Amino acid sequence: MSYNWYFQIVWDYRQVFVRGAIVTAELTLGAFAIGLVLGLILGLCRSSRIGAVRWPAAIYIETFRSTPILVQLVWIYYALPIMSGVQMGNLASATVGIGLHSAAYVAEIFRAGIVSIDRGQMDAAKSIGMRYGAAMRRIILPQAVRRMVPPFINELANLIKITTLASVLAVNELLHESENLINNTYRPLEVYTALAVAFAVIIFPFIYMSQHLERFWGRRA
Amino acid sequence: MNGPPLIKVRNLHKHFGANHVLRGIDFEVATGEVLVIIGPSGSGKSTLLRCINFLEDYDEGEIWFGDALVGYRRDGKGRLVRDREANVSRVRARMGMVFQHFNLFPHKTVLENVVEGPIIVQRVRRQEAERRAAELLSRVGLSDKLWSYPSQLSGGQQQRAAIARALAMQPEAMLFDEPTSSLDPELIGEVLEVMRALAADGMTMIIVTHEMAFAREVADRVIMMDHGKIVEFGAPEEIFRAPSEARTVEFLRRVVH
Numbered sequence: 001m002s003y004n005w006y007f008q009i010v011w012d013y014r015q016v017f018v019r020g021a022i023v024t025a026e027l028t029l030g031a032f033a034i035g036l037v038l039g040l041i042l043g044l045c046r047s048s049r050i051g052a053v054r055w056p057a058a059i060y061i062e063t064f065r066s067t068p069i070l071v072q073l074v075w076i077y078y079a080l081p082i083m084s085g086v087q088m089g090n091l092a093s094a095t096v097g098i099g100l101h102s103a104a105y106v107a108e109i110f111r112a113g114i115v116s117i118d119r120g121q122m123d124a125a126k127s128i129g130m131r132y133g134a135a136m137r138r139i140i141l142p143q144a145v146r147r148m149v150p151p152f153i154n155e156l157a158n159l160i161k162i163t164t165l166a167s168v169l170a171v172n173e174l175l176h177e178s179e180n181l182i183n184n185t186y187r188p189l190e191v192y193t194a195l196a197v198a199f200a201v202i203i204f205p206f207i208y209m210s211q212h213l214e215r216f217w218g219r220r221a
Numbered sequence: 222m223n224g225p226p227l228i229k230v231r232n233l234h235k236h237f238g239a240n241h242v243l244r245g246i247d248f249e250v251a252t253g254e255v256l257v258i259i260g261p262s263g264s265g266k267s268t269l270l271r272c273i274n275f276l277e278d279y280d281e282g283e284i285w286f287g288d289a290l291v292g293y294r295r296d297g298k299g300r301l302v303r304d305r306e307a308n309v310s311r312v313r314a315r316m317g318m319v320f321q322h323f324n325l326f327p328h329k330t331v332l333e334n335v336v337e338g339p340i341i342v343q344r345v346r347r348q349e350a351e352r353r354a355a356e357l358l359s360r361v362g363l364s365d366k367l368w369s370y371p372s373q374l375s376g377g378q379q380q381r382a383a384i385a386r387a388l389a390m391q392p393e394a395m396l397f398d399e400p401t402s403s404l405d406p407e408l409i410g411e412v413l414e415v416m417r418a419l420a421a422d423g424m425t426m427i428i429v430t431h432e433m434a435f436a437r438e439v440a441d442r443v444i445m446m447d448h449g450k451i452v453e454f455g456a457p458e459e460i461f462r463a464p465s466e467a468r469t470v471e472f473l474r475r476v477v478h
Contacts, residue, residue, distance in 0.1 A: 123276050124324035124383075128338030128390055129314025131306055138341060142328050 010194040020177030027163040034099025039106025064104035073097040094166035113144035153210035234281035244449040257436040260446035317387025321399040325371040332367040377408030394425040
């Protein structure tokens with residue numbers, strides 16, 4: 001038996017991939033922005049000495065880490081409007097859902113980065129009269145962020161792939177567009193292969209950049 | 222030599238869990254005085270020093286720096302409650318601290334390390350802060366290292382930079398927590414030299430150290446600690462030549478070879 005590959009189909013329908021990639025990029029950027037901001041807040045809260053600050057953050061993080069993202073997305077799109085009356089469009093729901101999910105992982109990256117910095121750094125910052133906030137901003141976080149870059153890139157690469165789950169909310173990102181295309185052309189192998197290549201092309205530059213940054217910082221400190 | 226007391230420690234107690242590390246410490250340090258604290262490891266010397274600028278909180282007693290109670294204030298009912306962070310930081314900024322492991326900021330150059338406090342905490346203009354920092358760094362012999370990162374310096378150079386960082390805040394007193402304990406033997410002298418000059422300048426200093434010859438030379442008074450208590454307190458000549466406590470005798474016999 002032999003299969004006749006027909007990759008011409010991918011080129012013929014390249015517009016579909018470009019359209020999907022744009023939506024995937026929108027989803028990724030929106031979700032990562034939410035994940036970074038909320039994750040930083042959650043990570044700091046979870047590192048707090050005050051229980052009333054630490055516990056809610058811990059519960060949030062563990063809930064989002066231990067339940068399937070697919071369910072979280074469905075829940076935000078279908079169940080949240082029923083309970084709160086807030087109805088977001090499917091792209092907004094997916095962006096927020098993936099962002100909230102990502103925040104839990106980002107928070108852990110921040111927390112791990114912060115605790116990895118020697119305690120003497122905070123001591124030294126305090127000893128010259130700096131307050132906690134200033135010490136975090138100027139002394140601890142700049143050092144921690146360097147150590148966070150590899151896990152961050154990891155998370156970003158993960159996040160880009162997770163955006164494909166938005167297809168369950170009929171968001172026209174890369175996977176959803178590809179599936180539509182398959183339904184029209186009956187060429188799943190070619191289309192899925194092209195989809196994989198598209199993701200690799202999107203993700204690889206970030207991995208490359210991360211390695212570059214690590215080397216750059218490694219030279220100085 | 223001795224002005225009014227600048228630092229007063231009254232009946233200080235500190236626990237780490239079930240471990241009672243400071244068991245009622247009392248002493249005063251006068252303005253311009255150099256106090257050296259000696260004692261075996263685990264005797265509570267470093268913890269005592271860290272309590273004085275509130276890097277550790279304490280459970281009982283009081284520490285006064287000038288007219289400020291360190292770390293706590295009295296509430297309406299006269300009970301001691303933890304002070305606001307702004308006040309704690311303000312008191313801390315009045316004393317410099319030098320650590321065993323230097324704790325320089327590795328992502329900043331030597332100059333940036335030294336100007337950090339003045340610019341961020343005291344709101345000194347950058348130009349002015351850098352001028353003063355360069356002056357201080359030349360005093361500790363690091364004029365040629367302004368743009369180096371800490372990782373490019375020897376241990377002795379790092380510790381001298383750390384002293385300059387503390388001095389940049391124009392502190393009223395300096396606390397030294399075993400400043401030469403993590404240095405190679407041949408680098409200890411250069412750090413002690415800087416400290417000697419500071420003492421000669423009249424800086425109020427509390428020094429925790431194992432350098433007995435240095436202690437004897439530079440101290441106005443010496444405290445010997447063991448098991449969270451002061452076991453002996455006196456002029457260096459008394460402590461080193463004629464210690465009256467058995468534990469001091471034993472300790473000195475072990476460290477002075």
